[in-house]
Amino acid sequence: MLDAACRIVLSEGLAGLTLRPLADTLGVSVTVLTTHYGARADIIAAICSAACAQDALQAERWRTTLAALRSMPPAMAADLAEAILEEQATQQRAVSLLYLELLHACTWDPSLQPAFAAWRAQQRAFWDEFAHRAGLAPALLACGWWHGYVVAELAYSMALDAQPAYRMLRRLCLQRLFHGGAASSPDAADATLFALLFEQMQPGAEGSAARPGSARTPEWAARAARACGIRLAAQGVGGLTHRAIAAEIGVPHTTLSYRFPTQHELVMAGLESIAAHILTAVNADSLADLQRLRTEGDGQKLDLARANFAMAIAAARMPGLAAYTAGMRSRRGNNLVKVFGKYMPAAGGIDALCAQVVSMGLTGLTNTEPPGEASELSVASAFAAAADWLRESGQPYSG
Known part of the structure; x- marks a missing residue:
């Protein structure tokens, strides 16, 4: 039944995982399915x-490897974390997508x-154990930032693993993370490489479209x-669906369906709207402008962290979204540089790559909890923990 559920989610997403398609995939009637297991909640x-039992076997294999290591220096920690994420995104792809879809759905259902x-x-216990062995700051584990980082990176890995530039960026971020987050010097080589990868991951002209609301x-x-x-972003x-948007x-x-005949076209229209909102945020001149974008107009309803995450999950089964998703992944942290620059001017090494690492954890954490005041407090706590971590690890540049 797990295999059947994964096949449905790979093709149709969690919304397609209802009793009739599951019974048909298994070759039984809905009556047989419900008689044996119960209602849909019991089947889920x-x-x-x-899935938990299957994941436990994989985790135990990695635990055996980790236990054999006397120490885990930063470079090794980055390599091992990437290897585990790569395995989850490829060999365990179907189960990983089911995990991400359920994680996301739990925030509204x-x-x-x-x-x-x-x-x-x-899952969280395994990754927390890994980070503890690697010597990551305990506060980053306790607040959920590290678990958020892994969740966000897995989502992007599911969508972008075929792109060499993304795989290099994933490794670069993990290396910076386990080396303390901050750059070692003003002209750090990884910062230069990051800038090159950023350019490579921007959508080309074929991925651009007229912004919603054009003439x-x-x-x-x-x-x-x-x-x-x-x-x-929300669901x-x-x-x-056409009926929900029309209403x-x-x-x-019928009017909506004529202009946007398929769900894919609704997705693309939504993506263009999200991209326009993100572009406005990226080009904001001040932190006050950024705050207004969050609290006025569409910003009151459109959580960009949730929008990014939703698109990454969608791109895992809709390859046409990959270019947009790559652009979104490369831009993680753009605005956070401004925040750090204003509130932590004395901390050294907080460059664009550093900000991206911090932003990834905050993005993932945002998508593990229902929206609301509790989520805002969790993210604020994680931001504070990350700021303390950078103050401790980053040294002001001399000269």
Whole structure:
């Protein structure tokens, strides 16, 4: 049943994992399925239990490797973390996508949380044990930042592992992370390489589209694109339906379907809206402008960290989204450089690569909890822990 569930999620996402498709994939009737396991919640619980058991075997194999090491210097920690992520994104791809889809869905569907809790706790325990052995600051584990980092990187790995530039960026970030986050000198070689990879991962002209609300876009279509972007961020691709968007913006379902015939086109419209919002944020002149973007207009509803995560998961099964996702991954931390520059001017080595590392953990953490005040407090706590970590590890440059 786990295998059948994974095949459905690989092709249709978690929204496709309902009783009828699962029964059909297994070659049994819905009655047989429910008689044996119970309601959908019980079936999801059984699937999570099987996945948890399978993951436990893989984790134990890695624990054996780690236990054989007397020490784990930073370079080795980065290599091993990348090897585990690579294995999860390729050899264990189907189960990993199911994990990410459930993790994301639990932030808006609390009915899934009991079934998923043990699997999630097991994954976090393994990665926390890894980081402890590697000597990562305990505060980064306790606040959930490190678990968030792994979750975010796994999502991007699922979508972008075929791209050499992304794989190099993933390694570069892990190396910087385990070496303390801050750059060792103003002209650090990894910072130069990061700048080159950043350029390589930007979408080309074929990946660009007119921004929603341009002169040739009807006003209602621009509203539809914004609504798609907000829904993508809040509920992923599964929450993006023609009927839901049409009802939200007050146009006939047929009118929306005529302009956006498929779900993929709704996804692309939402993505363009998200990209436009991100571009505005990246080009903000001040921290005050950034704060206004978060609290006014679409920013009140559109959480960019959730939007990025939703697109990475979607790109794992929709290759056409890979170019956009690569651009989003490369831009992680762009705005955080400004924040660190204002609030931590004396800390050395906080460059764009350092900010990206910190941003990855905050992005992942944001997507492990339901939106709201509790999530805001968790992210604020993680930001404070990361700032303390950088103050301790970064040394002001001389001269």
